[in-house]
Amino acid sequence: MADFFDSLLSLEDDFYAEGHALGVADGVIAGRTEGRIFGLERGFEKFCELGRLQGRCSVWEARVSPTSAKAETSKITNARAKKNIEALSLLLTHPPFKNDEESVEEVEETLKRGRAKAKVLERMLGEKEDAREDRKDGGSSGEQNIEDLGKGRTIADL
């Protein structure tokens, strides 16, 4: 008889443990889902931007040595611009597509330098970029700065 009622002594602990286990199970599923969504979103953003940079770089490269007479009108002759385009092209070749620490860091570095080079080239070639609309969340690294508050942005934007 003592055995039968023993379970009552740990009733609270049992219910707690049961709840905890259910929570962990749910959490694992929700966490994995959220993580995957987050990863897909960020991965898409980063590589989309990388692709855009590569695309712009290809167009610039093509303008350096145009193949048709019509294209001659947009030829890039500025020597410094040419060097920068070469450097940008070198930088963007073969970005790593793996998902480990090193590769992620490398992609970040590449993006950072690529953006900076693109900025210099834009200004050199007189193109004002209208990609500002892609960067609604503000800042070149997507980071929100408390000090930017009030410049057309509210706490809800942070």
Added chain:
Amino acid sequence: MPLQKLASVSAHTDRIWQCAPHPTLPLLATASGDKSSRIISLLTYNTLSTIDGGHKRSIRSVAWKPNTRGESVLASGSFDATAGIWRRYEDDSGAATGGEYNDEEDEEWRFAVVLDGHESEIKSVAWSAGGSFLATCSRDKSVWVWEELDDDNFETVAVMQEHTQDVKCVTWHPEEILLASASYDDTIRLYREDLDDWVCCTLLEGHESTVWCITFEPLTTPNYDAKRGARLASCSDDKTVRIWTRVGQSGVGAGQGAGAPPSILRGAPVEENWTCSAILPKAHDRSIYSISWSPRTGRIASCGGDGKIVIYEEDKTSAPGAMEVDGDAKAEQGSKAWKIVAELKGAHGVYEINNVAWSKRYDKDKRGEDDEIIVSVGDDGNVNIWAVE
């Protein structure tokens, strides 16, 4: 060795962030929170003109272009994320009139160019030794290098996004095309031009908090050693002033030392190895905002949030050789060579002092051609002039 106050000019209605003595004329420019810059005579300590209307927010930094002929060019960096270039024609007898003009001939400052591009507040502007490049840095963590192509036409030559936080100060080497930047991320970075590509060649770590100001050793200091090269002095929120010396250069990818940026870039450039060769004796109780290295006496002046101005002097016997001594021992040796020769409390009353600069002395009481003064500016909106006894 006490400091004697020669003059106090209440130049602005808001705090003064920085002051810049002209490279050749007896003029001083100020950068103020009241969105203007004032030109003050170093002959009479009177205010000569006001440069206004070019910026929508505080002017945080001003710098005179070196090596100009027939004109004076001033760069201004503002919290409104733009930099301005101001010009004024000087006839060659400018030195005689001390940059002053009588009423009829008063030459106005012309707002020549607006340099935009930064995404947030510009913290510092600096011209390279020859005047061919202008560097700007900002809270947006980037350092930009500009080159003047022809009159009033500036091109962005490089955008470097290496720091991980707000960049507080930029300064150029007195001889080489070498740029240094200091940041809220506690580090100092050096940049070089490598085949038209600007890259970060060195990372200096050691400070324990924001590095507020950096300056290279002028080539004319008594202890300057050409083999060692110009040293770099830095001051920080961690209340120390440090001296850094270049100890060597390493080839491509060989930078395993503390100065190596990640070489994931193909064809990484030659990297430089610098080490902290001295920490100056402790004198400040709060952040040190600014330092200045005298090209005449080699003394360093520092100022900070504690309202003090401190002057340090290095022993002439400081031997630049013996690079084989290991890092820490060498730094201790280097530190022992520096002594505090003057300390002035409350130089601007209870207000913080934002900038201090050595300048040649031009006023009528100067004691010879090599005499110098210290100019300090602070949150009280005053420009104070000090002579070292």
